[in-house]
Every structure is written in C-alpha cells, then in structure tokens.
Amino acid sequence: MSRPGARTLGVLGLCLLLLGAGVIAGVRWAREWQGSVTLLANWSGREREQFEKNVIEPFEEKHRIDVVYQGSSALSQVLAADIAAGNPPDVAVLPGPGELLAYAVDGRLHPLDGLFDAGHYDRFWAPEVSVPGQDAHTYWLPVKTGLKSMVWYAGHQPTAEAANPPGRWCLGMESGATSGWPGTDWVEDILLQQAGPRVYEQWAGGRLPWTDDAVRKAWTTWTDMVGAGDSARVERALTTAFAADCAPGRLEHQGSFRAGHWQQAGGDYVHFSQVVPEAGPDAGAWEVSGDLAAVLNPTPQAEQLIRYLADPDTTLPDYTANRAATADGEQDATEREIGTVLREPGRARCWDASDAMPRTTRDAFHQAVLRTFAAPDELPARLTELERLRKPQNLPVCSAG
Known part of the structure; x- marks a missing residue:
C-alpha cells in the first residue's frame, strides 16, 4: 500500500480543520438558544402568517428564544382546559379584558409591572387592576387594537x-x-x-x-x-x-x-x-377592541416576549396602542386616521x-x-x-x- 503524499495529508488536514470548525460553530450556534416560550392566541390563516413573519421570527432571531405558537378558534375553551390540566401556556393573548380579569382574580396571571413603560399607553389600554388580597398591578398588554x-x-x-x-x-x-x-x-x-x-x-x-x-x-x-x-x-x-x-x-x-x-x-x-x-x-x-397579552407562567423567556411586544420599534399587526411606536410609512390616510383615534389622548373610547x-x-x-x-x-x-x-x-x- 502506498503512503499518502504530503499534499494529500495537507488537504486532509485542512478538511478536518474545517470540519472541526464547523462542528464547533454548530455547537456554539445551538447553545445560543435561550429556551422557549409557549404562546396561545386565536390568530389563524393570513393573520397568523403575518404575526409569525413580522413578530415571532424577528423575536426568535434577536433573542434566540423559540416561540411555540398554538392557535385556536376555541381560545377560551382551550385555555380553560390547559389551566385545569395544570399546563397553561406561558403567554396567552385574549380578545378583551373581561376574561383576563377573572384569571387575575383567581391568581392565574402574573403582574407585568416593570416589563414595559406604562406611560406609552393610555391607562385604559393597560390599566392597573386591583384584585382581592393584592395591590393594584398591570396584568395585560395590548398587542393589536381595532376601531x-x-x-x-x-x-x-x-x-x-x-x-x-x-x-x-x-x-x-x-x-x-x-x-x-x-x-x-x-x-x-x-x-x-x-x-x-x-x-x-x-x-x-x-x-x-x-x-x-x-x-x-x-x-x-x-x-x-x-x-x-x-x-x-x-x-x-x-x-x-x-x-x-x-x-x-x-x-x-x-x-x-x-x-x-x-x-x-x-x-x-x-x-x-x-x-x-x-x-x-x-x-x-x-x-374599540384589542388582543391583550398576559403571562400565566413567568419564565424569563415569557417576560422577554412581553418586553419585545411593548418595544416601540417592534412591528405589530394591524394597529398598535403604543403612542411611542414608529409611524408606519406604508399606511394610507384612512389607516393613519384610524390609528390616531386609537392612540390619541383625550379621545372617548x-x-x-x-x-x-x-x-x-x-x-x-x-x-x-x-x-x-x-x-x-x-x-x-x-x-x-x-x-x-x-x-x-x-x-x-x-x-x-
């Protein structure tokens, strides 16, 4: 059997070096993921696609947190069943505050105080709510709003x-x-x-x-x-x-x-x-209407998602109630008018x-x-x-x- 020449050994060594570097890079990339967060909402079809593309994917890329999205048209029933089974989602997005208030009173929701600047929102959208045995806290954050x-x-x-x-x-x-x-x-x-x-x-x-x-x-x-x-x-x-x-x-x-x-x-x-x-x-x-995000399992990943959703630079679907949000240059006159009614102080809503x-x-x-x-x-x-x-x-x- 002939021995490999010096050039062959050099090429082999280079390949092994590159392979090793790739493995190390792959391991380092995998280690960058900082856990996951489960999210329950009722968005489906095009609405879900837009949310995943414009919100979830940029969040995952920036924070290396995997968002496990669960969409259901029977949102209330699914959430109630998950809670009864002792396996609630980390974050749930519900339409309107009525159902969320009941979960807050039952001690199911965790305060969002300190996770975002409440001054960016009319307190009507993200109010401090008092529940028995607790001081007043903010329990939900508007993700998208409608007129x-x-x-x-x-x-x-x-x-x-x-x-x-x-x-x-x-x-x-x-x-x-x-x-x-x-x-x-x-x-x-x-x-x-x-x-x-x-x-x-x-x-x-x-x-x-x-x-x-x-x-x-x-x-x-x-x-x-x-x-x-x-x-x-x-x-x-x-x-x-x-x-x-x-x-x-x-x-x-x-x-x-x-x-x-x-x-x-x-x-x-x-x-x-x-x-x-x-x-x-x-x-x-x-x-007005609104989809409100609340935390049922206060993991660091869930809190990071709330911070991201409240970030004025985050692109949210439809209309945002965040007064500090960057104006969407692609909106037409009607859309800008609707956004003004939803956010402007002093409006009767x-x-x-x-x-x-x-x-x-x-x-x-x-x-x-x-x-x-x-x-x-x-x-x-x-x-x-x-x-x-x-x-x-x-x-x-x-x-x-």
Whole structure:
C-alpha cells in the first residue's frame, strides 16, 4: 500500500480543520438558544402568517428564544382546559379584558409591572387592576387594537334616513364558536350612542340591569334597523360569515379590519352616531377592541416576549396602542386616521362591552342576539336570562376622554 503524499495529508488536514470548525460553530450556534416560550392566541390563516413573519421570527432571531405558537378558534375553551390540566401556556393573548380579569382574580396571571413603560399607553389600554388580597398591578398588554363604531359605505355618504331600511344593511352573524358577536356589536354601539359612555360603562361593568329602559331601547332599535324576525333575512344572516363581501350599495356596521375590503370598492366610513336613530347628546364615543397579552407562567423567556411586544420599534399587526411606536410609512390616510383615534389622548373610547364582560355573560350575550334576531318578540325573556348572569366587576371600560 502506498503512503499518502504530503499534499494529500495537507488537504486532509485542512478538511478536518474545517470540519472541526464547523462542528464547533454548530455547537456554539445551538447553545445560543435561550429556551422557549409557549404562546396561545386565536390568530389563524393570513393573520397568523403575518404575526409569525413580522413578530415571532424577528423575536426568535434577536433573542434566540423559540416561540411555540398554538392557535385556536376555541381560545377560551382551550385555555380553560390547559389551566385545569395544570399546563397553561406561558403567554396567552385574549380578545378583551373581561376574561383576563377573572384569571387575575383567581391568581392565574402574573403582574407585568416593570416589563414595559406604562406611560406609552393610555391607562385604559393597560390599566392597573386591583384584585382581592393584592395591590393594584398591570396584568395585560395590548398587542393589536381595532376601531369599531364605523359604518362603511361606497357612494353617497349615508344619513339616518337612508340607513333605516333593513335591506340597506350587509349583515353576517356566522363566526364559528363565537357566532353572534356582530349582533352584540350593534346592540353595544347603539347603547353607547344613545345613552353615552357613562351609562354604557355602568352596563358593561355589570352595574346597570339588562332590563333597564336604556338597554331595552338599544335592543329594540337594533331589531328594527336590521329587520329581525324576517325569516328570509334571518336565515341569510345566520349563515353568512361576518367577513363576507357586501353587495354594491349596501352599508356595513363593522370595524377597522374591513378597511381593505371597502377601500377596494372605493368606499369610506362615517361614525355610527351619524346614522343611529335617537343618538343622544353624548354620542360620538368610539367602541374599540384589542388582543391583550398576559403571562400565566413567568419564565424569563415569557417576560422577554412581553418586553419585545411593548418595544416601540417592534412591528405589530394591524394597529398598535403604543403612542411611542414608529409611524408606519406604508399606511394610507384612512389607516393613519384610524390609528390616531386609537392612540390619541383625550379621545372617548370604550371597550367592546361583551369583551369586557365575564366569559359566561359574554357567551350568553352572543346567544341572546342570535335568538332575538330570529324571534324579537321574545326579547323580554332574553333580557331576564341575561340579568340573572349580571355580575359587577372592577374594570375600566371607557377612557376618560
């Protein structure tokens, strides 16, 4: 057997050296990972893809923390089951503060004090909440926010008279496990515009009966405006998805997430107070929504994720409530206007009432609007049922604007 020459040995040595360097580099790269964090939210499809691309991937690259994302349309049920099994996610993102408040009272949430600059947010978005046996703490952080109290249209700007025929309205009530919420938005917004923020906050906070005249009036106004009880209209609305396209010439009472659809149709929006019958002297407040992040398992990785989500330089989906966030140069005039309403100090804003209510009340509210839409003459019975579930709670529902 011939011995390898000096050149062959040199090449072999170089290969071994490079291989060893690669192994060392690979080991060092693997060691850079600083653990993982589990995240539960209800985003799916394109919404999830955008969140993973714009938020999760940059976070993982910057902090070397693996984000294990779990998405579910049955968010409340999944979270409750995980907690009951003793295996909650590190971070959960829920729509609205009502359900989160219940977990805070039960001692399931961990304070976020010191993890972000609270001064960057209107305290309405990230309030200090008092729970029994604890000092006041901030328990959640808005990740994305949305504007409601909007009536979308294309063509002539609608008036109260033009918006009255039920046939003018595009209405879809189907939303899987949460079907009915578009109807609750109607009832809430009508009460907000007719009775004003003070009455609205009392009702949403469980301090005003469901059988109160102002609440009853909001329900009956809604049933009149959408033509409740008409079998053909009811069947069509109950089987139409909330985000289905609207026919030309229709109006739609929906939130800012519909901006793209209506802009493609050359449309715009007006405040709901301009078309709702008998709007009161305090009309003009905005109903808003938000997905809120809370920590159930206070690991260093979970706390780092909260810091990242609150960083003004982090690109978040849709609209952010962080007043220190860098302006998005790609937003058009309508999107900038919506963002201003959501962030600007002094604006009168109120949480989507069903999202601020306890989970049991919220779910019953969804069912009540579906049943009332089909049989409006049964409204008294529905309100009596909801009244049995009323529970006062310590939660700021409206901003001081």
